[in-house]
Amino acid sequence: MVEAAASVIAVEAYRDGRNLISYVTKKFDYADDLDMNYKRLKEESDRLFARREDIEAQVQRDKTKKMSKECEAWFYRVKVIEQEVMKLENEFNKGKKRTWRKRYILSRSNLSRRMVKMCEELHSLWVDARVETEVAVEKPPEPVRLINGPKIENKSSLHLAIAEVRGHLRDRDVKRVGVWGMYGIGKTTILQNLNDDEEIGKMFDIVIYVCASKDNCIETLQCAISRRLKLHVEGNDDAARSCWPVDMEVDEFINVKRLSEDDAWKMFREKVGRNINLPGVEPIARLVVNECAGLPLLIDRVARNFRKKDNIYLWRDGLRSLRRWPNVKIHGMDEVLEFLRFFYDDLDDGTKNCFLYGALYPEDYDIFVDYLLECWKARGFMGDVIDFIEARERGHSILRDLIDVSLLERSERMKYVRMNKVIRNMALKISSESKFSTFLVQAQSGEGLHKPPKEDEWKGVTEISLIDNKLHSLPEKVECEGLRTLLLQKNHDLTLIPESFFRSMQKLQVLDLYGSGIKSLPSSISSLTNLTALYLNSCSDLMELPADMRSLINLEILDIRGTGLSYLPVQIGHLLHLRCLRISLSKSCMGSLLEQSKLAQISQNVISGLSLLEELVIDVDPHNLWWDGVVKAVTEQVATLTKLTSLSFCFPSIDCLKIFVTSSSLWKDFSFTFRFSVGYHESTAYKILEHFEYEIFRCLRYVNGEGVNHVISEVLAEAEVFELIHHKGISSITEFGMDSINKMRGCLIEGCTDIVSIINGAHTVEASLGCLEKMVIKNAPRLLSIFSGPLHSGSLARLTTLSIYNCPKLLKIFSSGVVQQLSELQQLRVEECQEIREIIVGVENIGLETGCLPKLKMLILENLPKLRSIWVDDSLEWPSLEGVTVYMCHSLIRLPFGKSNAINLKYIKGQIAWWRKLEWAEDGTRERLQKIFFIFNQ
Template identity: 35%
Template sequence: MARGLKGVNDVRIWEYASHILGLQPISQTEDRILFNALTFLRRGLGSADQCLKHCASYLESSGTNKIDLIGRWVRGTLVGTLEEGEKVVGDLVNAFLLESSQKGNSIRMRPEIHVELINLYETEVNPILVKLDGRGLTEAPKLETWTDVTEMHLMNNKISKLPEYPNCPKLSLLFLQANHHLRVIPPHFFECMPVLKVVDLSQTRIRSLPQSFFKLVQLQKFFLRGCELFMELPQEVGELHYLEVLDLDGTEIITLPVAIGKLTNLTCLKVSFYGYNDSDRKNSQSNRIIPQNWISNLLQLKELSIDVNPNNQGWNVIVNDIVKEICSLAKLEALKLYLPEVVLLNDLRNSLSSLKHFRFTVGRHEQRIISRLPLEAAVKLEEEERCLKYVNGKGVQIEIKQALQHVTTLFLDRHLTLTSLSKFGIGNMENLKFCLLGECNEIQTIVDAGNGGDVLLGSLKYLNLHYMKNLRSIWKGPLCQGSLFSLKSLVLYTCPQLTTIFTLNLLKNLRNLEELVVEDCPEINSIVTHDVPAEDLPLWIYYLPNLKKISLHYLPKLISISSGVTDCTNVRMAKRL
C-alpha cells in the first residue's frame, strides 16, 4: 500500500487508503488487509490492470521469462510495444504486485497475492446482481442483501427510506433513479462502498448529499437529472478526482463551487442553473455561476450542456467568457448552450463543423410557463443532431445565415420581421431535415423561389408551421425537380390566412410525403388547387403515393380535398371539419 501511495500528497487519499484497509472482508478470505490493499492499488493501475489480470491467470508459480510475458501482452493487445511492456513490468514490481529474479529476467507473483487477486477478478467476472426495478417497492432491501452485491438496481420504485449503514464492499453500480418519494439519504449510507463507480439518483426529491458521498473516490459517473429540489453542490465534490460524467440536468443549482475546478477528468458535464434577477440575489456580479477558466481546463470534455433560465442575470454576465473557453476544447463533440446575443455565434463558428451534436438557443426572451409547441414537435426537436432555435429575431443576421449551413434542425420562434424563410438564404439549408416555424407573424410564404433553377430544401423531411398569422402559401415561384423531395410530414396549426396548401407542381415533388396534418385553418377551401381543365385531370394521377395519414380538424370552409386529383388509396383519414 505504501508503494502505491508513493508521490501522493493529497491527505484525503491517504485517509481513504486507511479507510479501505479497515473495511470488513468481502469474502471468506483470511487476509482482509491484503485484499483491501489490492483493491485500492488496482485503482491507480489504469490499463496496466489488464496486464496484472493476465499474470494472475497465466503466470507460472515458479516464474516466467520476462520477454515471453511481454510478448504475450503484445499479442493480446494489452500493450503496444516491448518498451511499454517493460515499463508496466517495472511499475508492477515497484508496487510489490510482481517479483523479479535472475537479474530481472524472470517474473513471478507471490502466492498470497495471487490468491487474493483471483478473488477480486472472480467478483468482476461473476457479479452478483440485485434487480428490483419497477416492483413498486416502498422499502429498500434488508442489510444482508447489500453485502455481496456488485450491482443494485432499485429504480422506478416508491422507496422513501434507505438503510443507515449498508456494508457494500463489492458494490460498483447503484441505480436509485425515479424513486419520487426518496427525500433524504442517511449520513453514513455511502461509507462502506469503496469501489462504487456509478450512482444514479435522478428524479428523486433529495435536496442535498451526505458527507459520506464524497468519500467515493473511485466514482466515475454521477447522475442527478431532474432533481428539482437540489440547489447547491458542496465544495467537497472536488474530491471526486476520477469523476468522468457529472449530470445535473434539470436541477435548480444556483452556482457551481470553486472546488469543482479539480474535476479535470470530466468527459461529460450537464448542468442546469436556477434563474434569478439582480433583485433576487445580493452581490450577483461577484458570484460567478461557473468558476472562471474552469471550462477551458476540461481537456477531456466531449459533451457539455449548460441549461439556464433566460432570466438568469448571472449567465448574462459570464456567457462571453464561457463561449471563449468552450472554443479551446479540442475534444468537444456535443454542446448545448443558450446565447442571449446573436453575435456570440461568431466565436463558435469554427467549432460548428467539428461538433457532431449541438443545440443552441439564440436570442433574449422570457421563459414560458406553458409552451404552445405541440408535444410531438417538441419530442422531434430533441431527436435531431444539430439544432438551432432562434427566438425574437429581427432582420436577417449574417451569423444566423452562416450557422444554418451546419444545422439539421431549425426552430424559428416569434421572429418579428421576417416575411419568408428564403430571406435567410435557402441555399444555406442544404442539410436541413426538420424545420419548425412558430408565431412568425410577418411570414407570408415559406419559400420564395424567385427565378428558380436550383434544388431547394432537398433534405427536408419534416415541416411544421404553428400560429402563422399571415401565412398565405408554402411555396412561391417555379419549383425545380428534387425540391422538397424528401419531405415526409407537413403539419399546419392555426394559419388563419391560408386558403390552400398544394399546387399540382408542388404535389409532383412530394412523392415521399407520408403525413398531412391541418388544424384550425378556417379559410382553407381546398387542400389542392390547380387550373387544369377537368378533361385533363385523369393525366394527373397517383400523386402522393406514400401518403398514409391525413388529419383535418376545424376547417369550416373546406369544400374539396383533392379538387379531382387522384392520390393514393392507402390513406388513414381523421376529419373534424
C-alpha cells in the first residue's frame, strides 16, 4: 500500500512539474513577444479606428441620415475598447523606461498576454464593421422647419386669423381647417407664421409646410409631403393617387379679412419710410392707402412705388395715376392685375358676365344675394333656365365659384356679397374692352352726381349704374336702344321721371328704382316690353301704379314693398308672365268705405290669373282695413297656384291659415319655403333669424293667440323656426305636442304671460328639442324655470344660443341634469331677471363633470341684482370661454375662475367698482385676470 501510494504521489508530482514548466515557458514566451504583440496591437487598433472614421464620414456626407441604433452600439463598444487600448499603450511605454529585469518578467508577460487578447477583440470589432448592413438610416424629419415669415405685429386681421386657427386646432373634432381669401390678402403670411408658431409646434409631432403648384397637381403636393416625412412611395402617378387620397373638404373655414384702415396705414407708412413725413404728404398718403383696399400685397407694391417720391408734386401725380389704375400702368402692380385676370379667364362665359355685373355696384357695396341672382336671371346669364328655384340654385353655384376665387367676397351681413375696389377696377377695365357689353358706371362717385350723364354718354351702352347719387332729374329723352340694365336706386332726390324717358329703351331688362323719391311712373313705361325685373321697393311716395303697366308683358319680377300702396293694384293681374311678386300694403287707404268696398271687389281677384307665380310675398300693415275684407278670397286664390314654391303671407286669423293648409297641396313639399305670420305684428321681420349664421327657409309666427290649435301644431311640425308672441293659455310650449316642436331650429317666446316653463318634462317620454339651436325668451312675467321635470338624454343636444330677457320670477337657469345636456352651447345671455341667484345651481349639480359646457364662448350677465354665483368654485374647465360681460350684478362677488382654468379667456368686461369688490380663492388669480379686464361701456 505504501509503495502504491508513493507511486501515485510520484506521478502527480511529475505532472505538476511539467505543468509548472509549461506555465513558466509560456510566461517567458509572452514576455519575449511583448514588442511584437504591441506592434500587432497598434496595427489592429489603427485599422479599427480608421474604419470608425470612414463610417463617421459616410454618415456625415448625407445630412438626411443618422447612425442606425446598431451602428451606435458598435461605436460605443469601439469607444470603450479605445480606452482599454490606451491603458495598454501607457503601461507598455512606462515599462520601456525601466530595464526589463527578471523580476519584471511576470508583469511583462501579463501585459503581452492582455495585448494578444485585446488584438482578438479589436479584430472582432473590425470584422463586425465590415459586415455592418446598415451603417446609417434616415433621420426623422425635423418637428419644425422655421421659415421666418414676414412679421405681422401691425396686422390685427392676420393676428385674428392665426388665433382662430389655433382655436380650431385645439378642438379634437376639427381635422381640417381652410384659410381662404383673395389674392394678396395675406394667406401665405398667415401660414408661414403658423409654421413658426411655438404653440402649434407643441401641439404636433411634426409641422409640414408645402407650397401648392400653380397647376394644382395633387401628385406634386403628395411628393412634397412625402419628402418632408421622408417616406418612399414607389409606383406610377396613378398608384400614388390611389395610395394618397386627398380630401379638400374642411371642417372649418377661416376667411382672412382685409386690413383695417389703421393697420393698412401703419403698414404703408413703415414701407414708405421717411418720405411719408414730408410736409403736406400725409393726407395724400392716406388717400393712396385707401386705393389699396386693405390688401397687404397691393400696399407693399404701392409703397415701393411711392417710396422714391420725395416731394408733394410727385405724390399728387402718383395718387392721380393710382386712381386711374389699371387703365394706366404702374410699376410693380401689373403682377396683381395679371394674377386676378388669370382667375377671370378661367371662368365660363356666363360666369364672366355674372362677375362683371357686380362692378355696376359701388365699391364695397353690400349686394343682396337674392336680388343679384334675380338680375343675373333677368339678364339671361343663366342660359335657358326658366324656373326660379332652378335659377337660384344655379346662381348660388356661380356665386360660390366667384367667391372661391375671391372675385366676390362675403359681406359681414348674412346673404350679402361685395366686390372690393381692386377687383371692381379690373372688372370695369375688362368691360371697357368688351365688344358686346359696355358699362356706364357713376355709382357713388365722390359726393354723388347732382346731374345725370350727358345725352351722348348714354349711346351704345348696355349697362348703366347711377346708384346712390343725388340726382334731381333725368334727361327728357335719351338714345340708348341697346340698354339692358338701368340702376337708379338710392337717388332720394329724384322725384320725377320725364314722360318720354323710357321711349328708346325697348330692350331694357332690369330697371331698379329702389329707394328713389318718385311719386309716379311715366307713360313711357309701356315701351319696356322686354322688361323682366322691376324694383320699386321703398319708393314710399309712390301711391299707385300706372294703367300702362299692363304692357310689361315679359315682366317676371315685381317688387313693390315699402311703397304707399294699400291694396293689390289690378294692373298686376295682367302681368301673366309674373313669377315673383313682392308687395306690402301700407296702413293708409284713401277714399270712403264704399270706395274701399268697390276696390276690394275689383282687386281681390288679382292673384288668380298669375298661374306662373312661383314666389309670393304679401306683407300687411296691422292697421290696413282693406286687407281684412279681401284676405279670405286672396288666400283661396293663393292656395290654387300650382307652381308656387315660396310664400310669405300674413294670415290675420287661424281660420285663414286653415283655408290655405287644407286647400294647398304644395306647402308640405320639401322644396317649399314659407314665412307664415298668424295674427298681426308691428314688424314683418323675424327676430330669431338674426341669431342664425345660415339661411332658414320655413318660419312660423303666432301673435296674440290663445291655447293650442291643431292647425298651428300642423304647420309648426313643418317649421324650422317658431316665434310665439303675446300668447295666452299655455304654461309650456310642449303643450303644442312634441311631434310639432321637435324639428325646430330656433324659437322666440315673447310677452307670453302664462308661460311657467319652456319645456315640461312631465309631458315628454323622449328627448325634447333635439334640433333646437337658438332660443330667445323675452318678457315672460310668470316664467319660473327654463326646464322643469325630467330631461331625457339627447334633449337640447344642438342648442348653441340661449338668451333670456326680463323674466322677473325666474330663479335659476341650469337646474339638475340640464348642464350635462348642453354640450354645444356657445352663448348664454341673461338680462333683467331680478330673482336669479345662481346660473348653475350648486346643490342640484353635485359632482358635476369638470368638462361640462365645453363649447361655451360668451357669457353675458346684465341687471341681475340677486345673482350670487355662476358656479360654486373654480372646478370647471371652461375650455372654450373667450368673453365674460358682467353689468349691474352687484351681489356677484366671486368668479368661477382660478389660475389654471378658462385658458382661452380673452376679456372680462364689467364696472370698475364691481371688479374691486371681487373675492379670490387664490392669490394669483386676480393678477392673471387683471390683464384681460376692461371697463364696461354700455
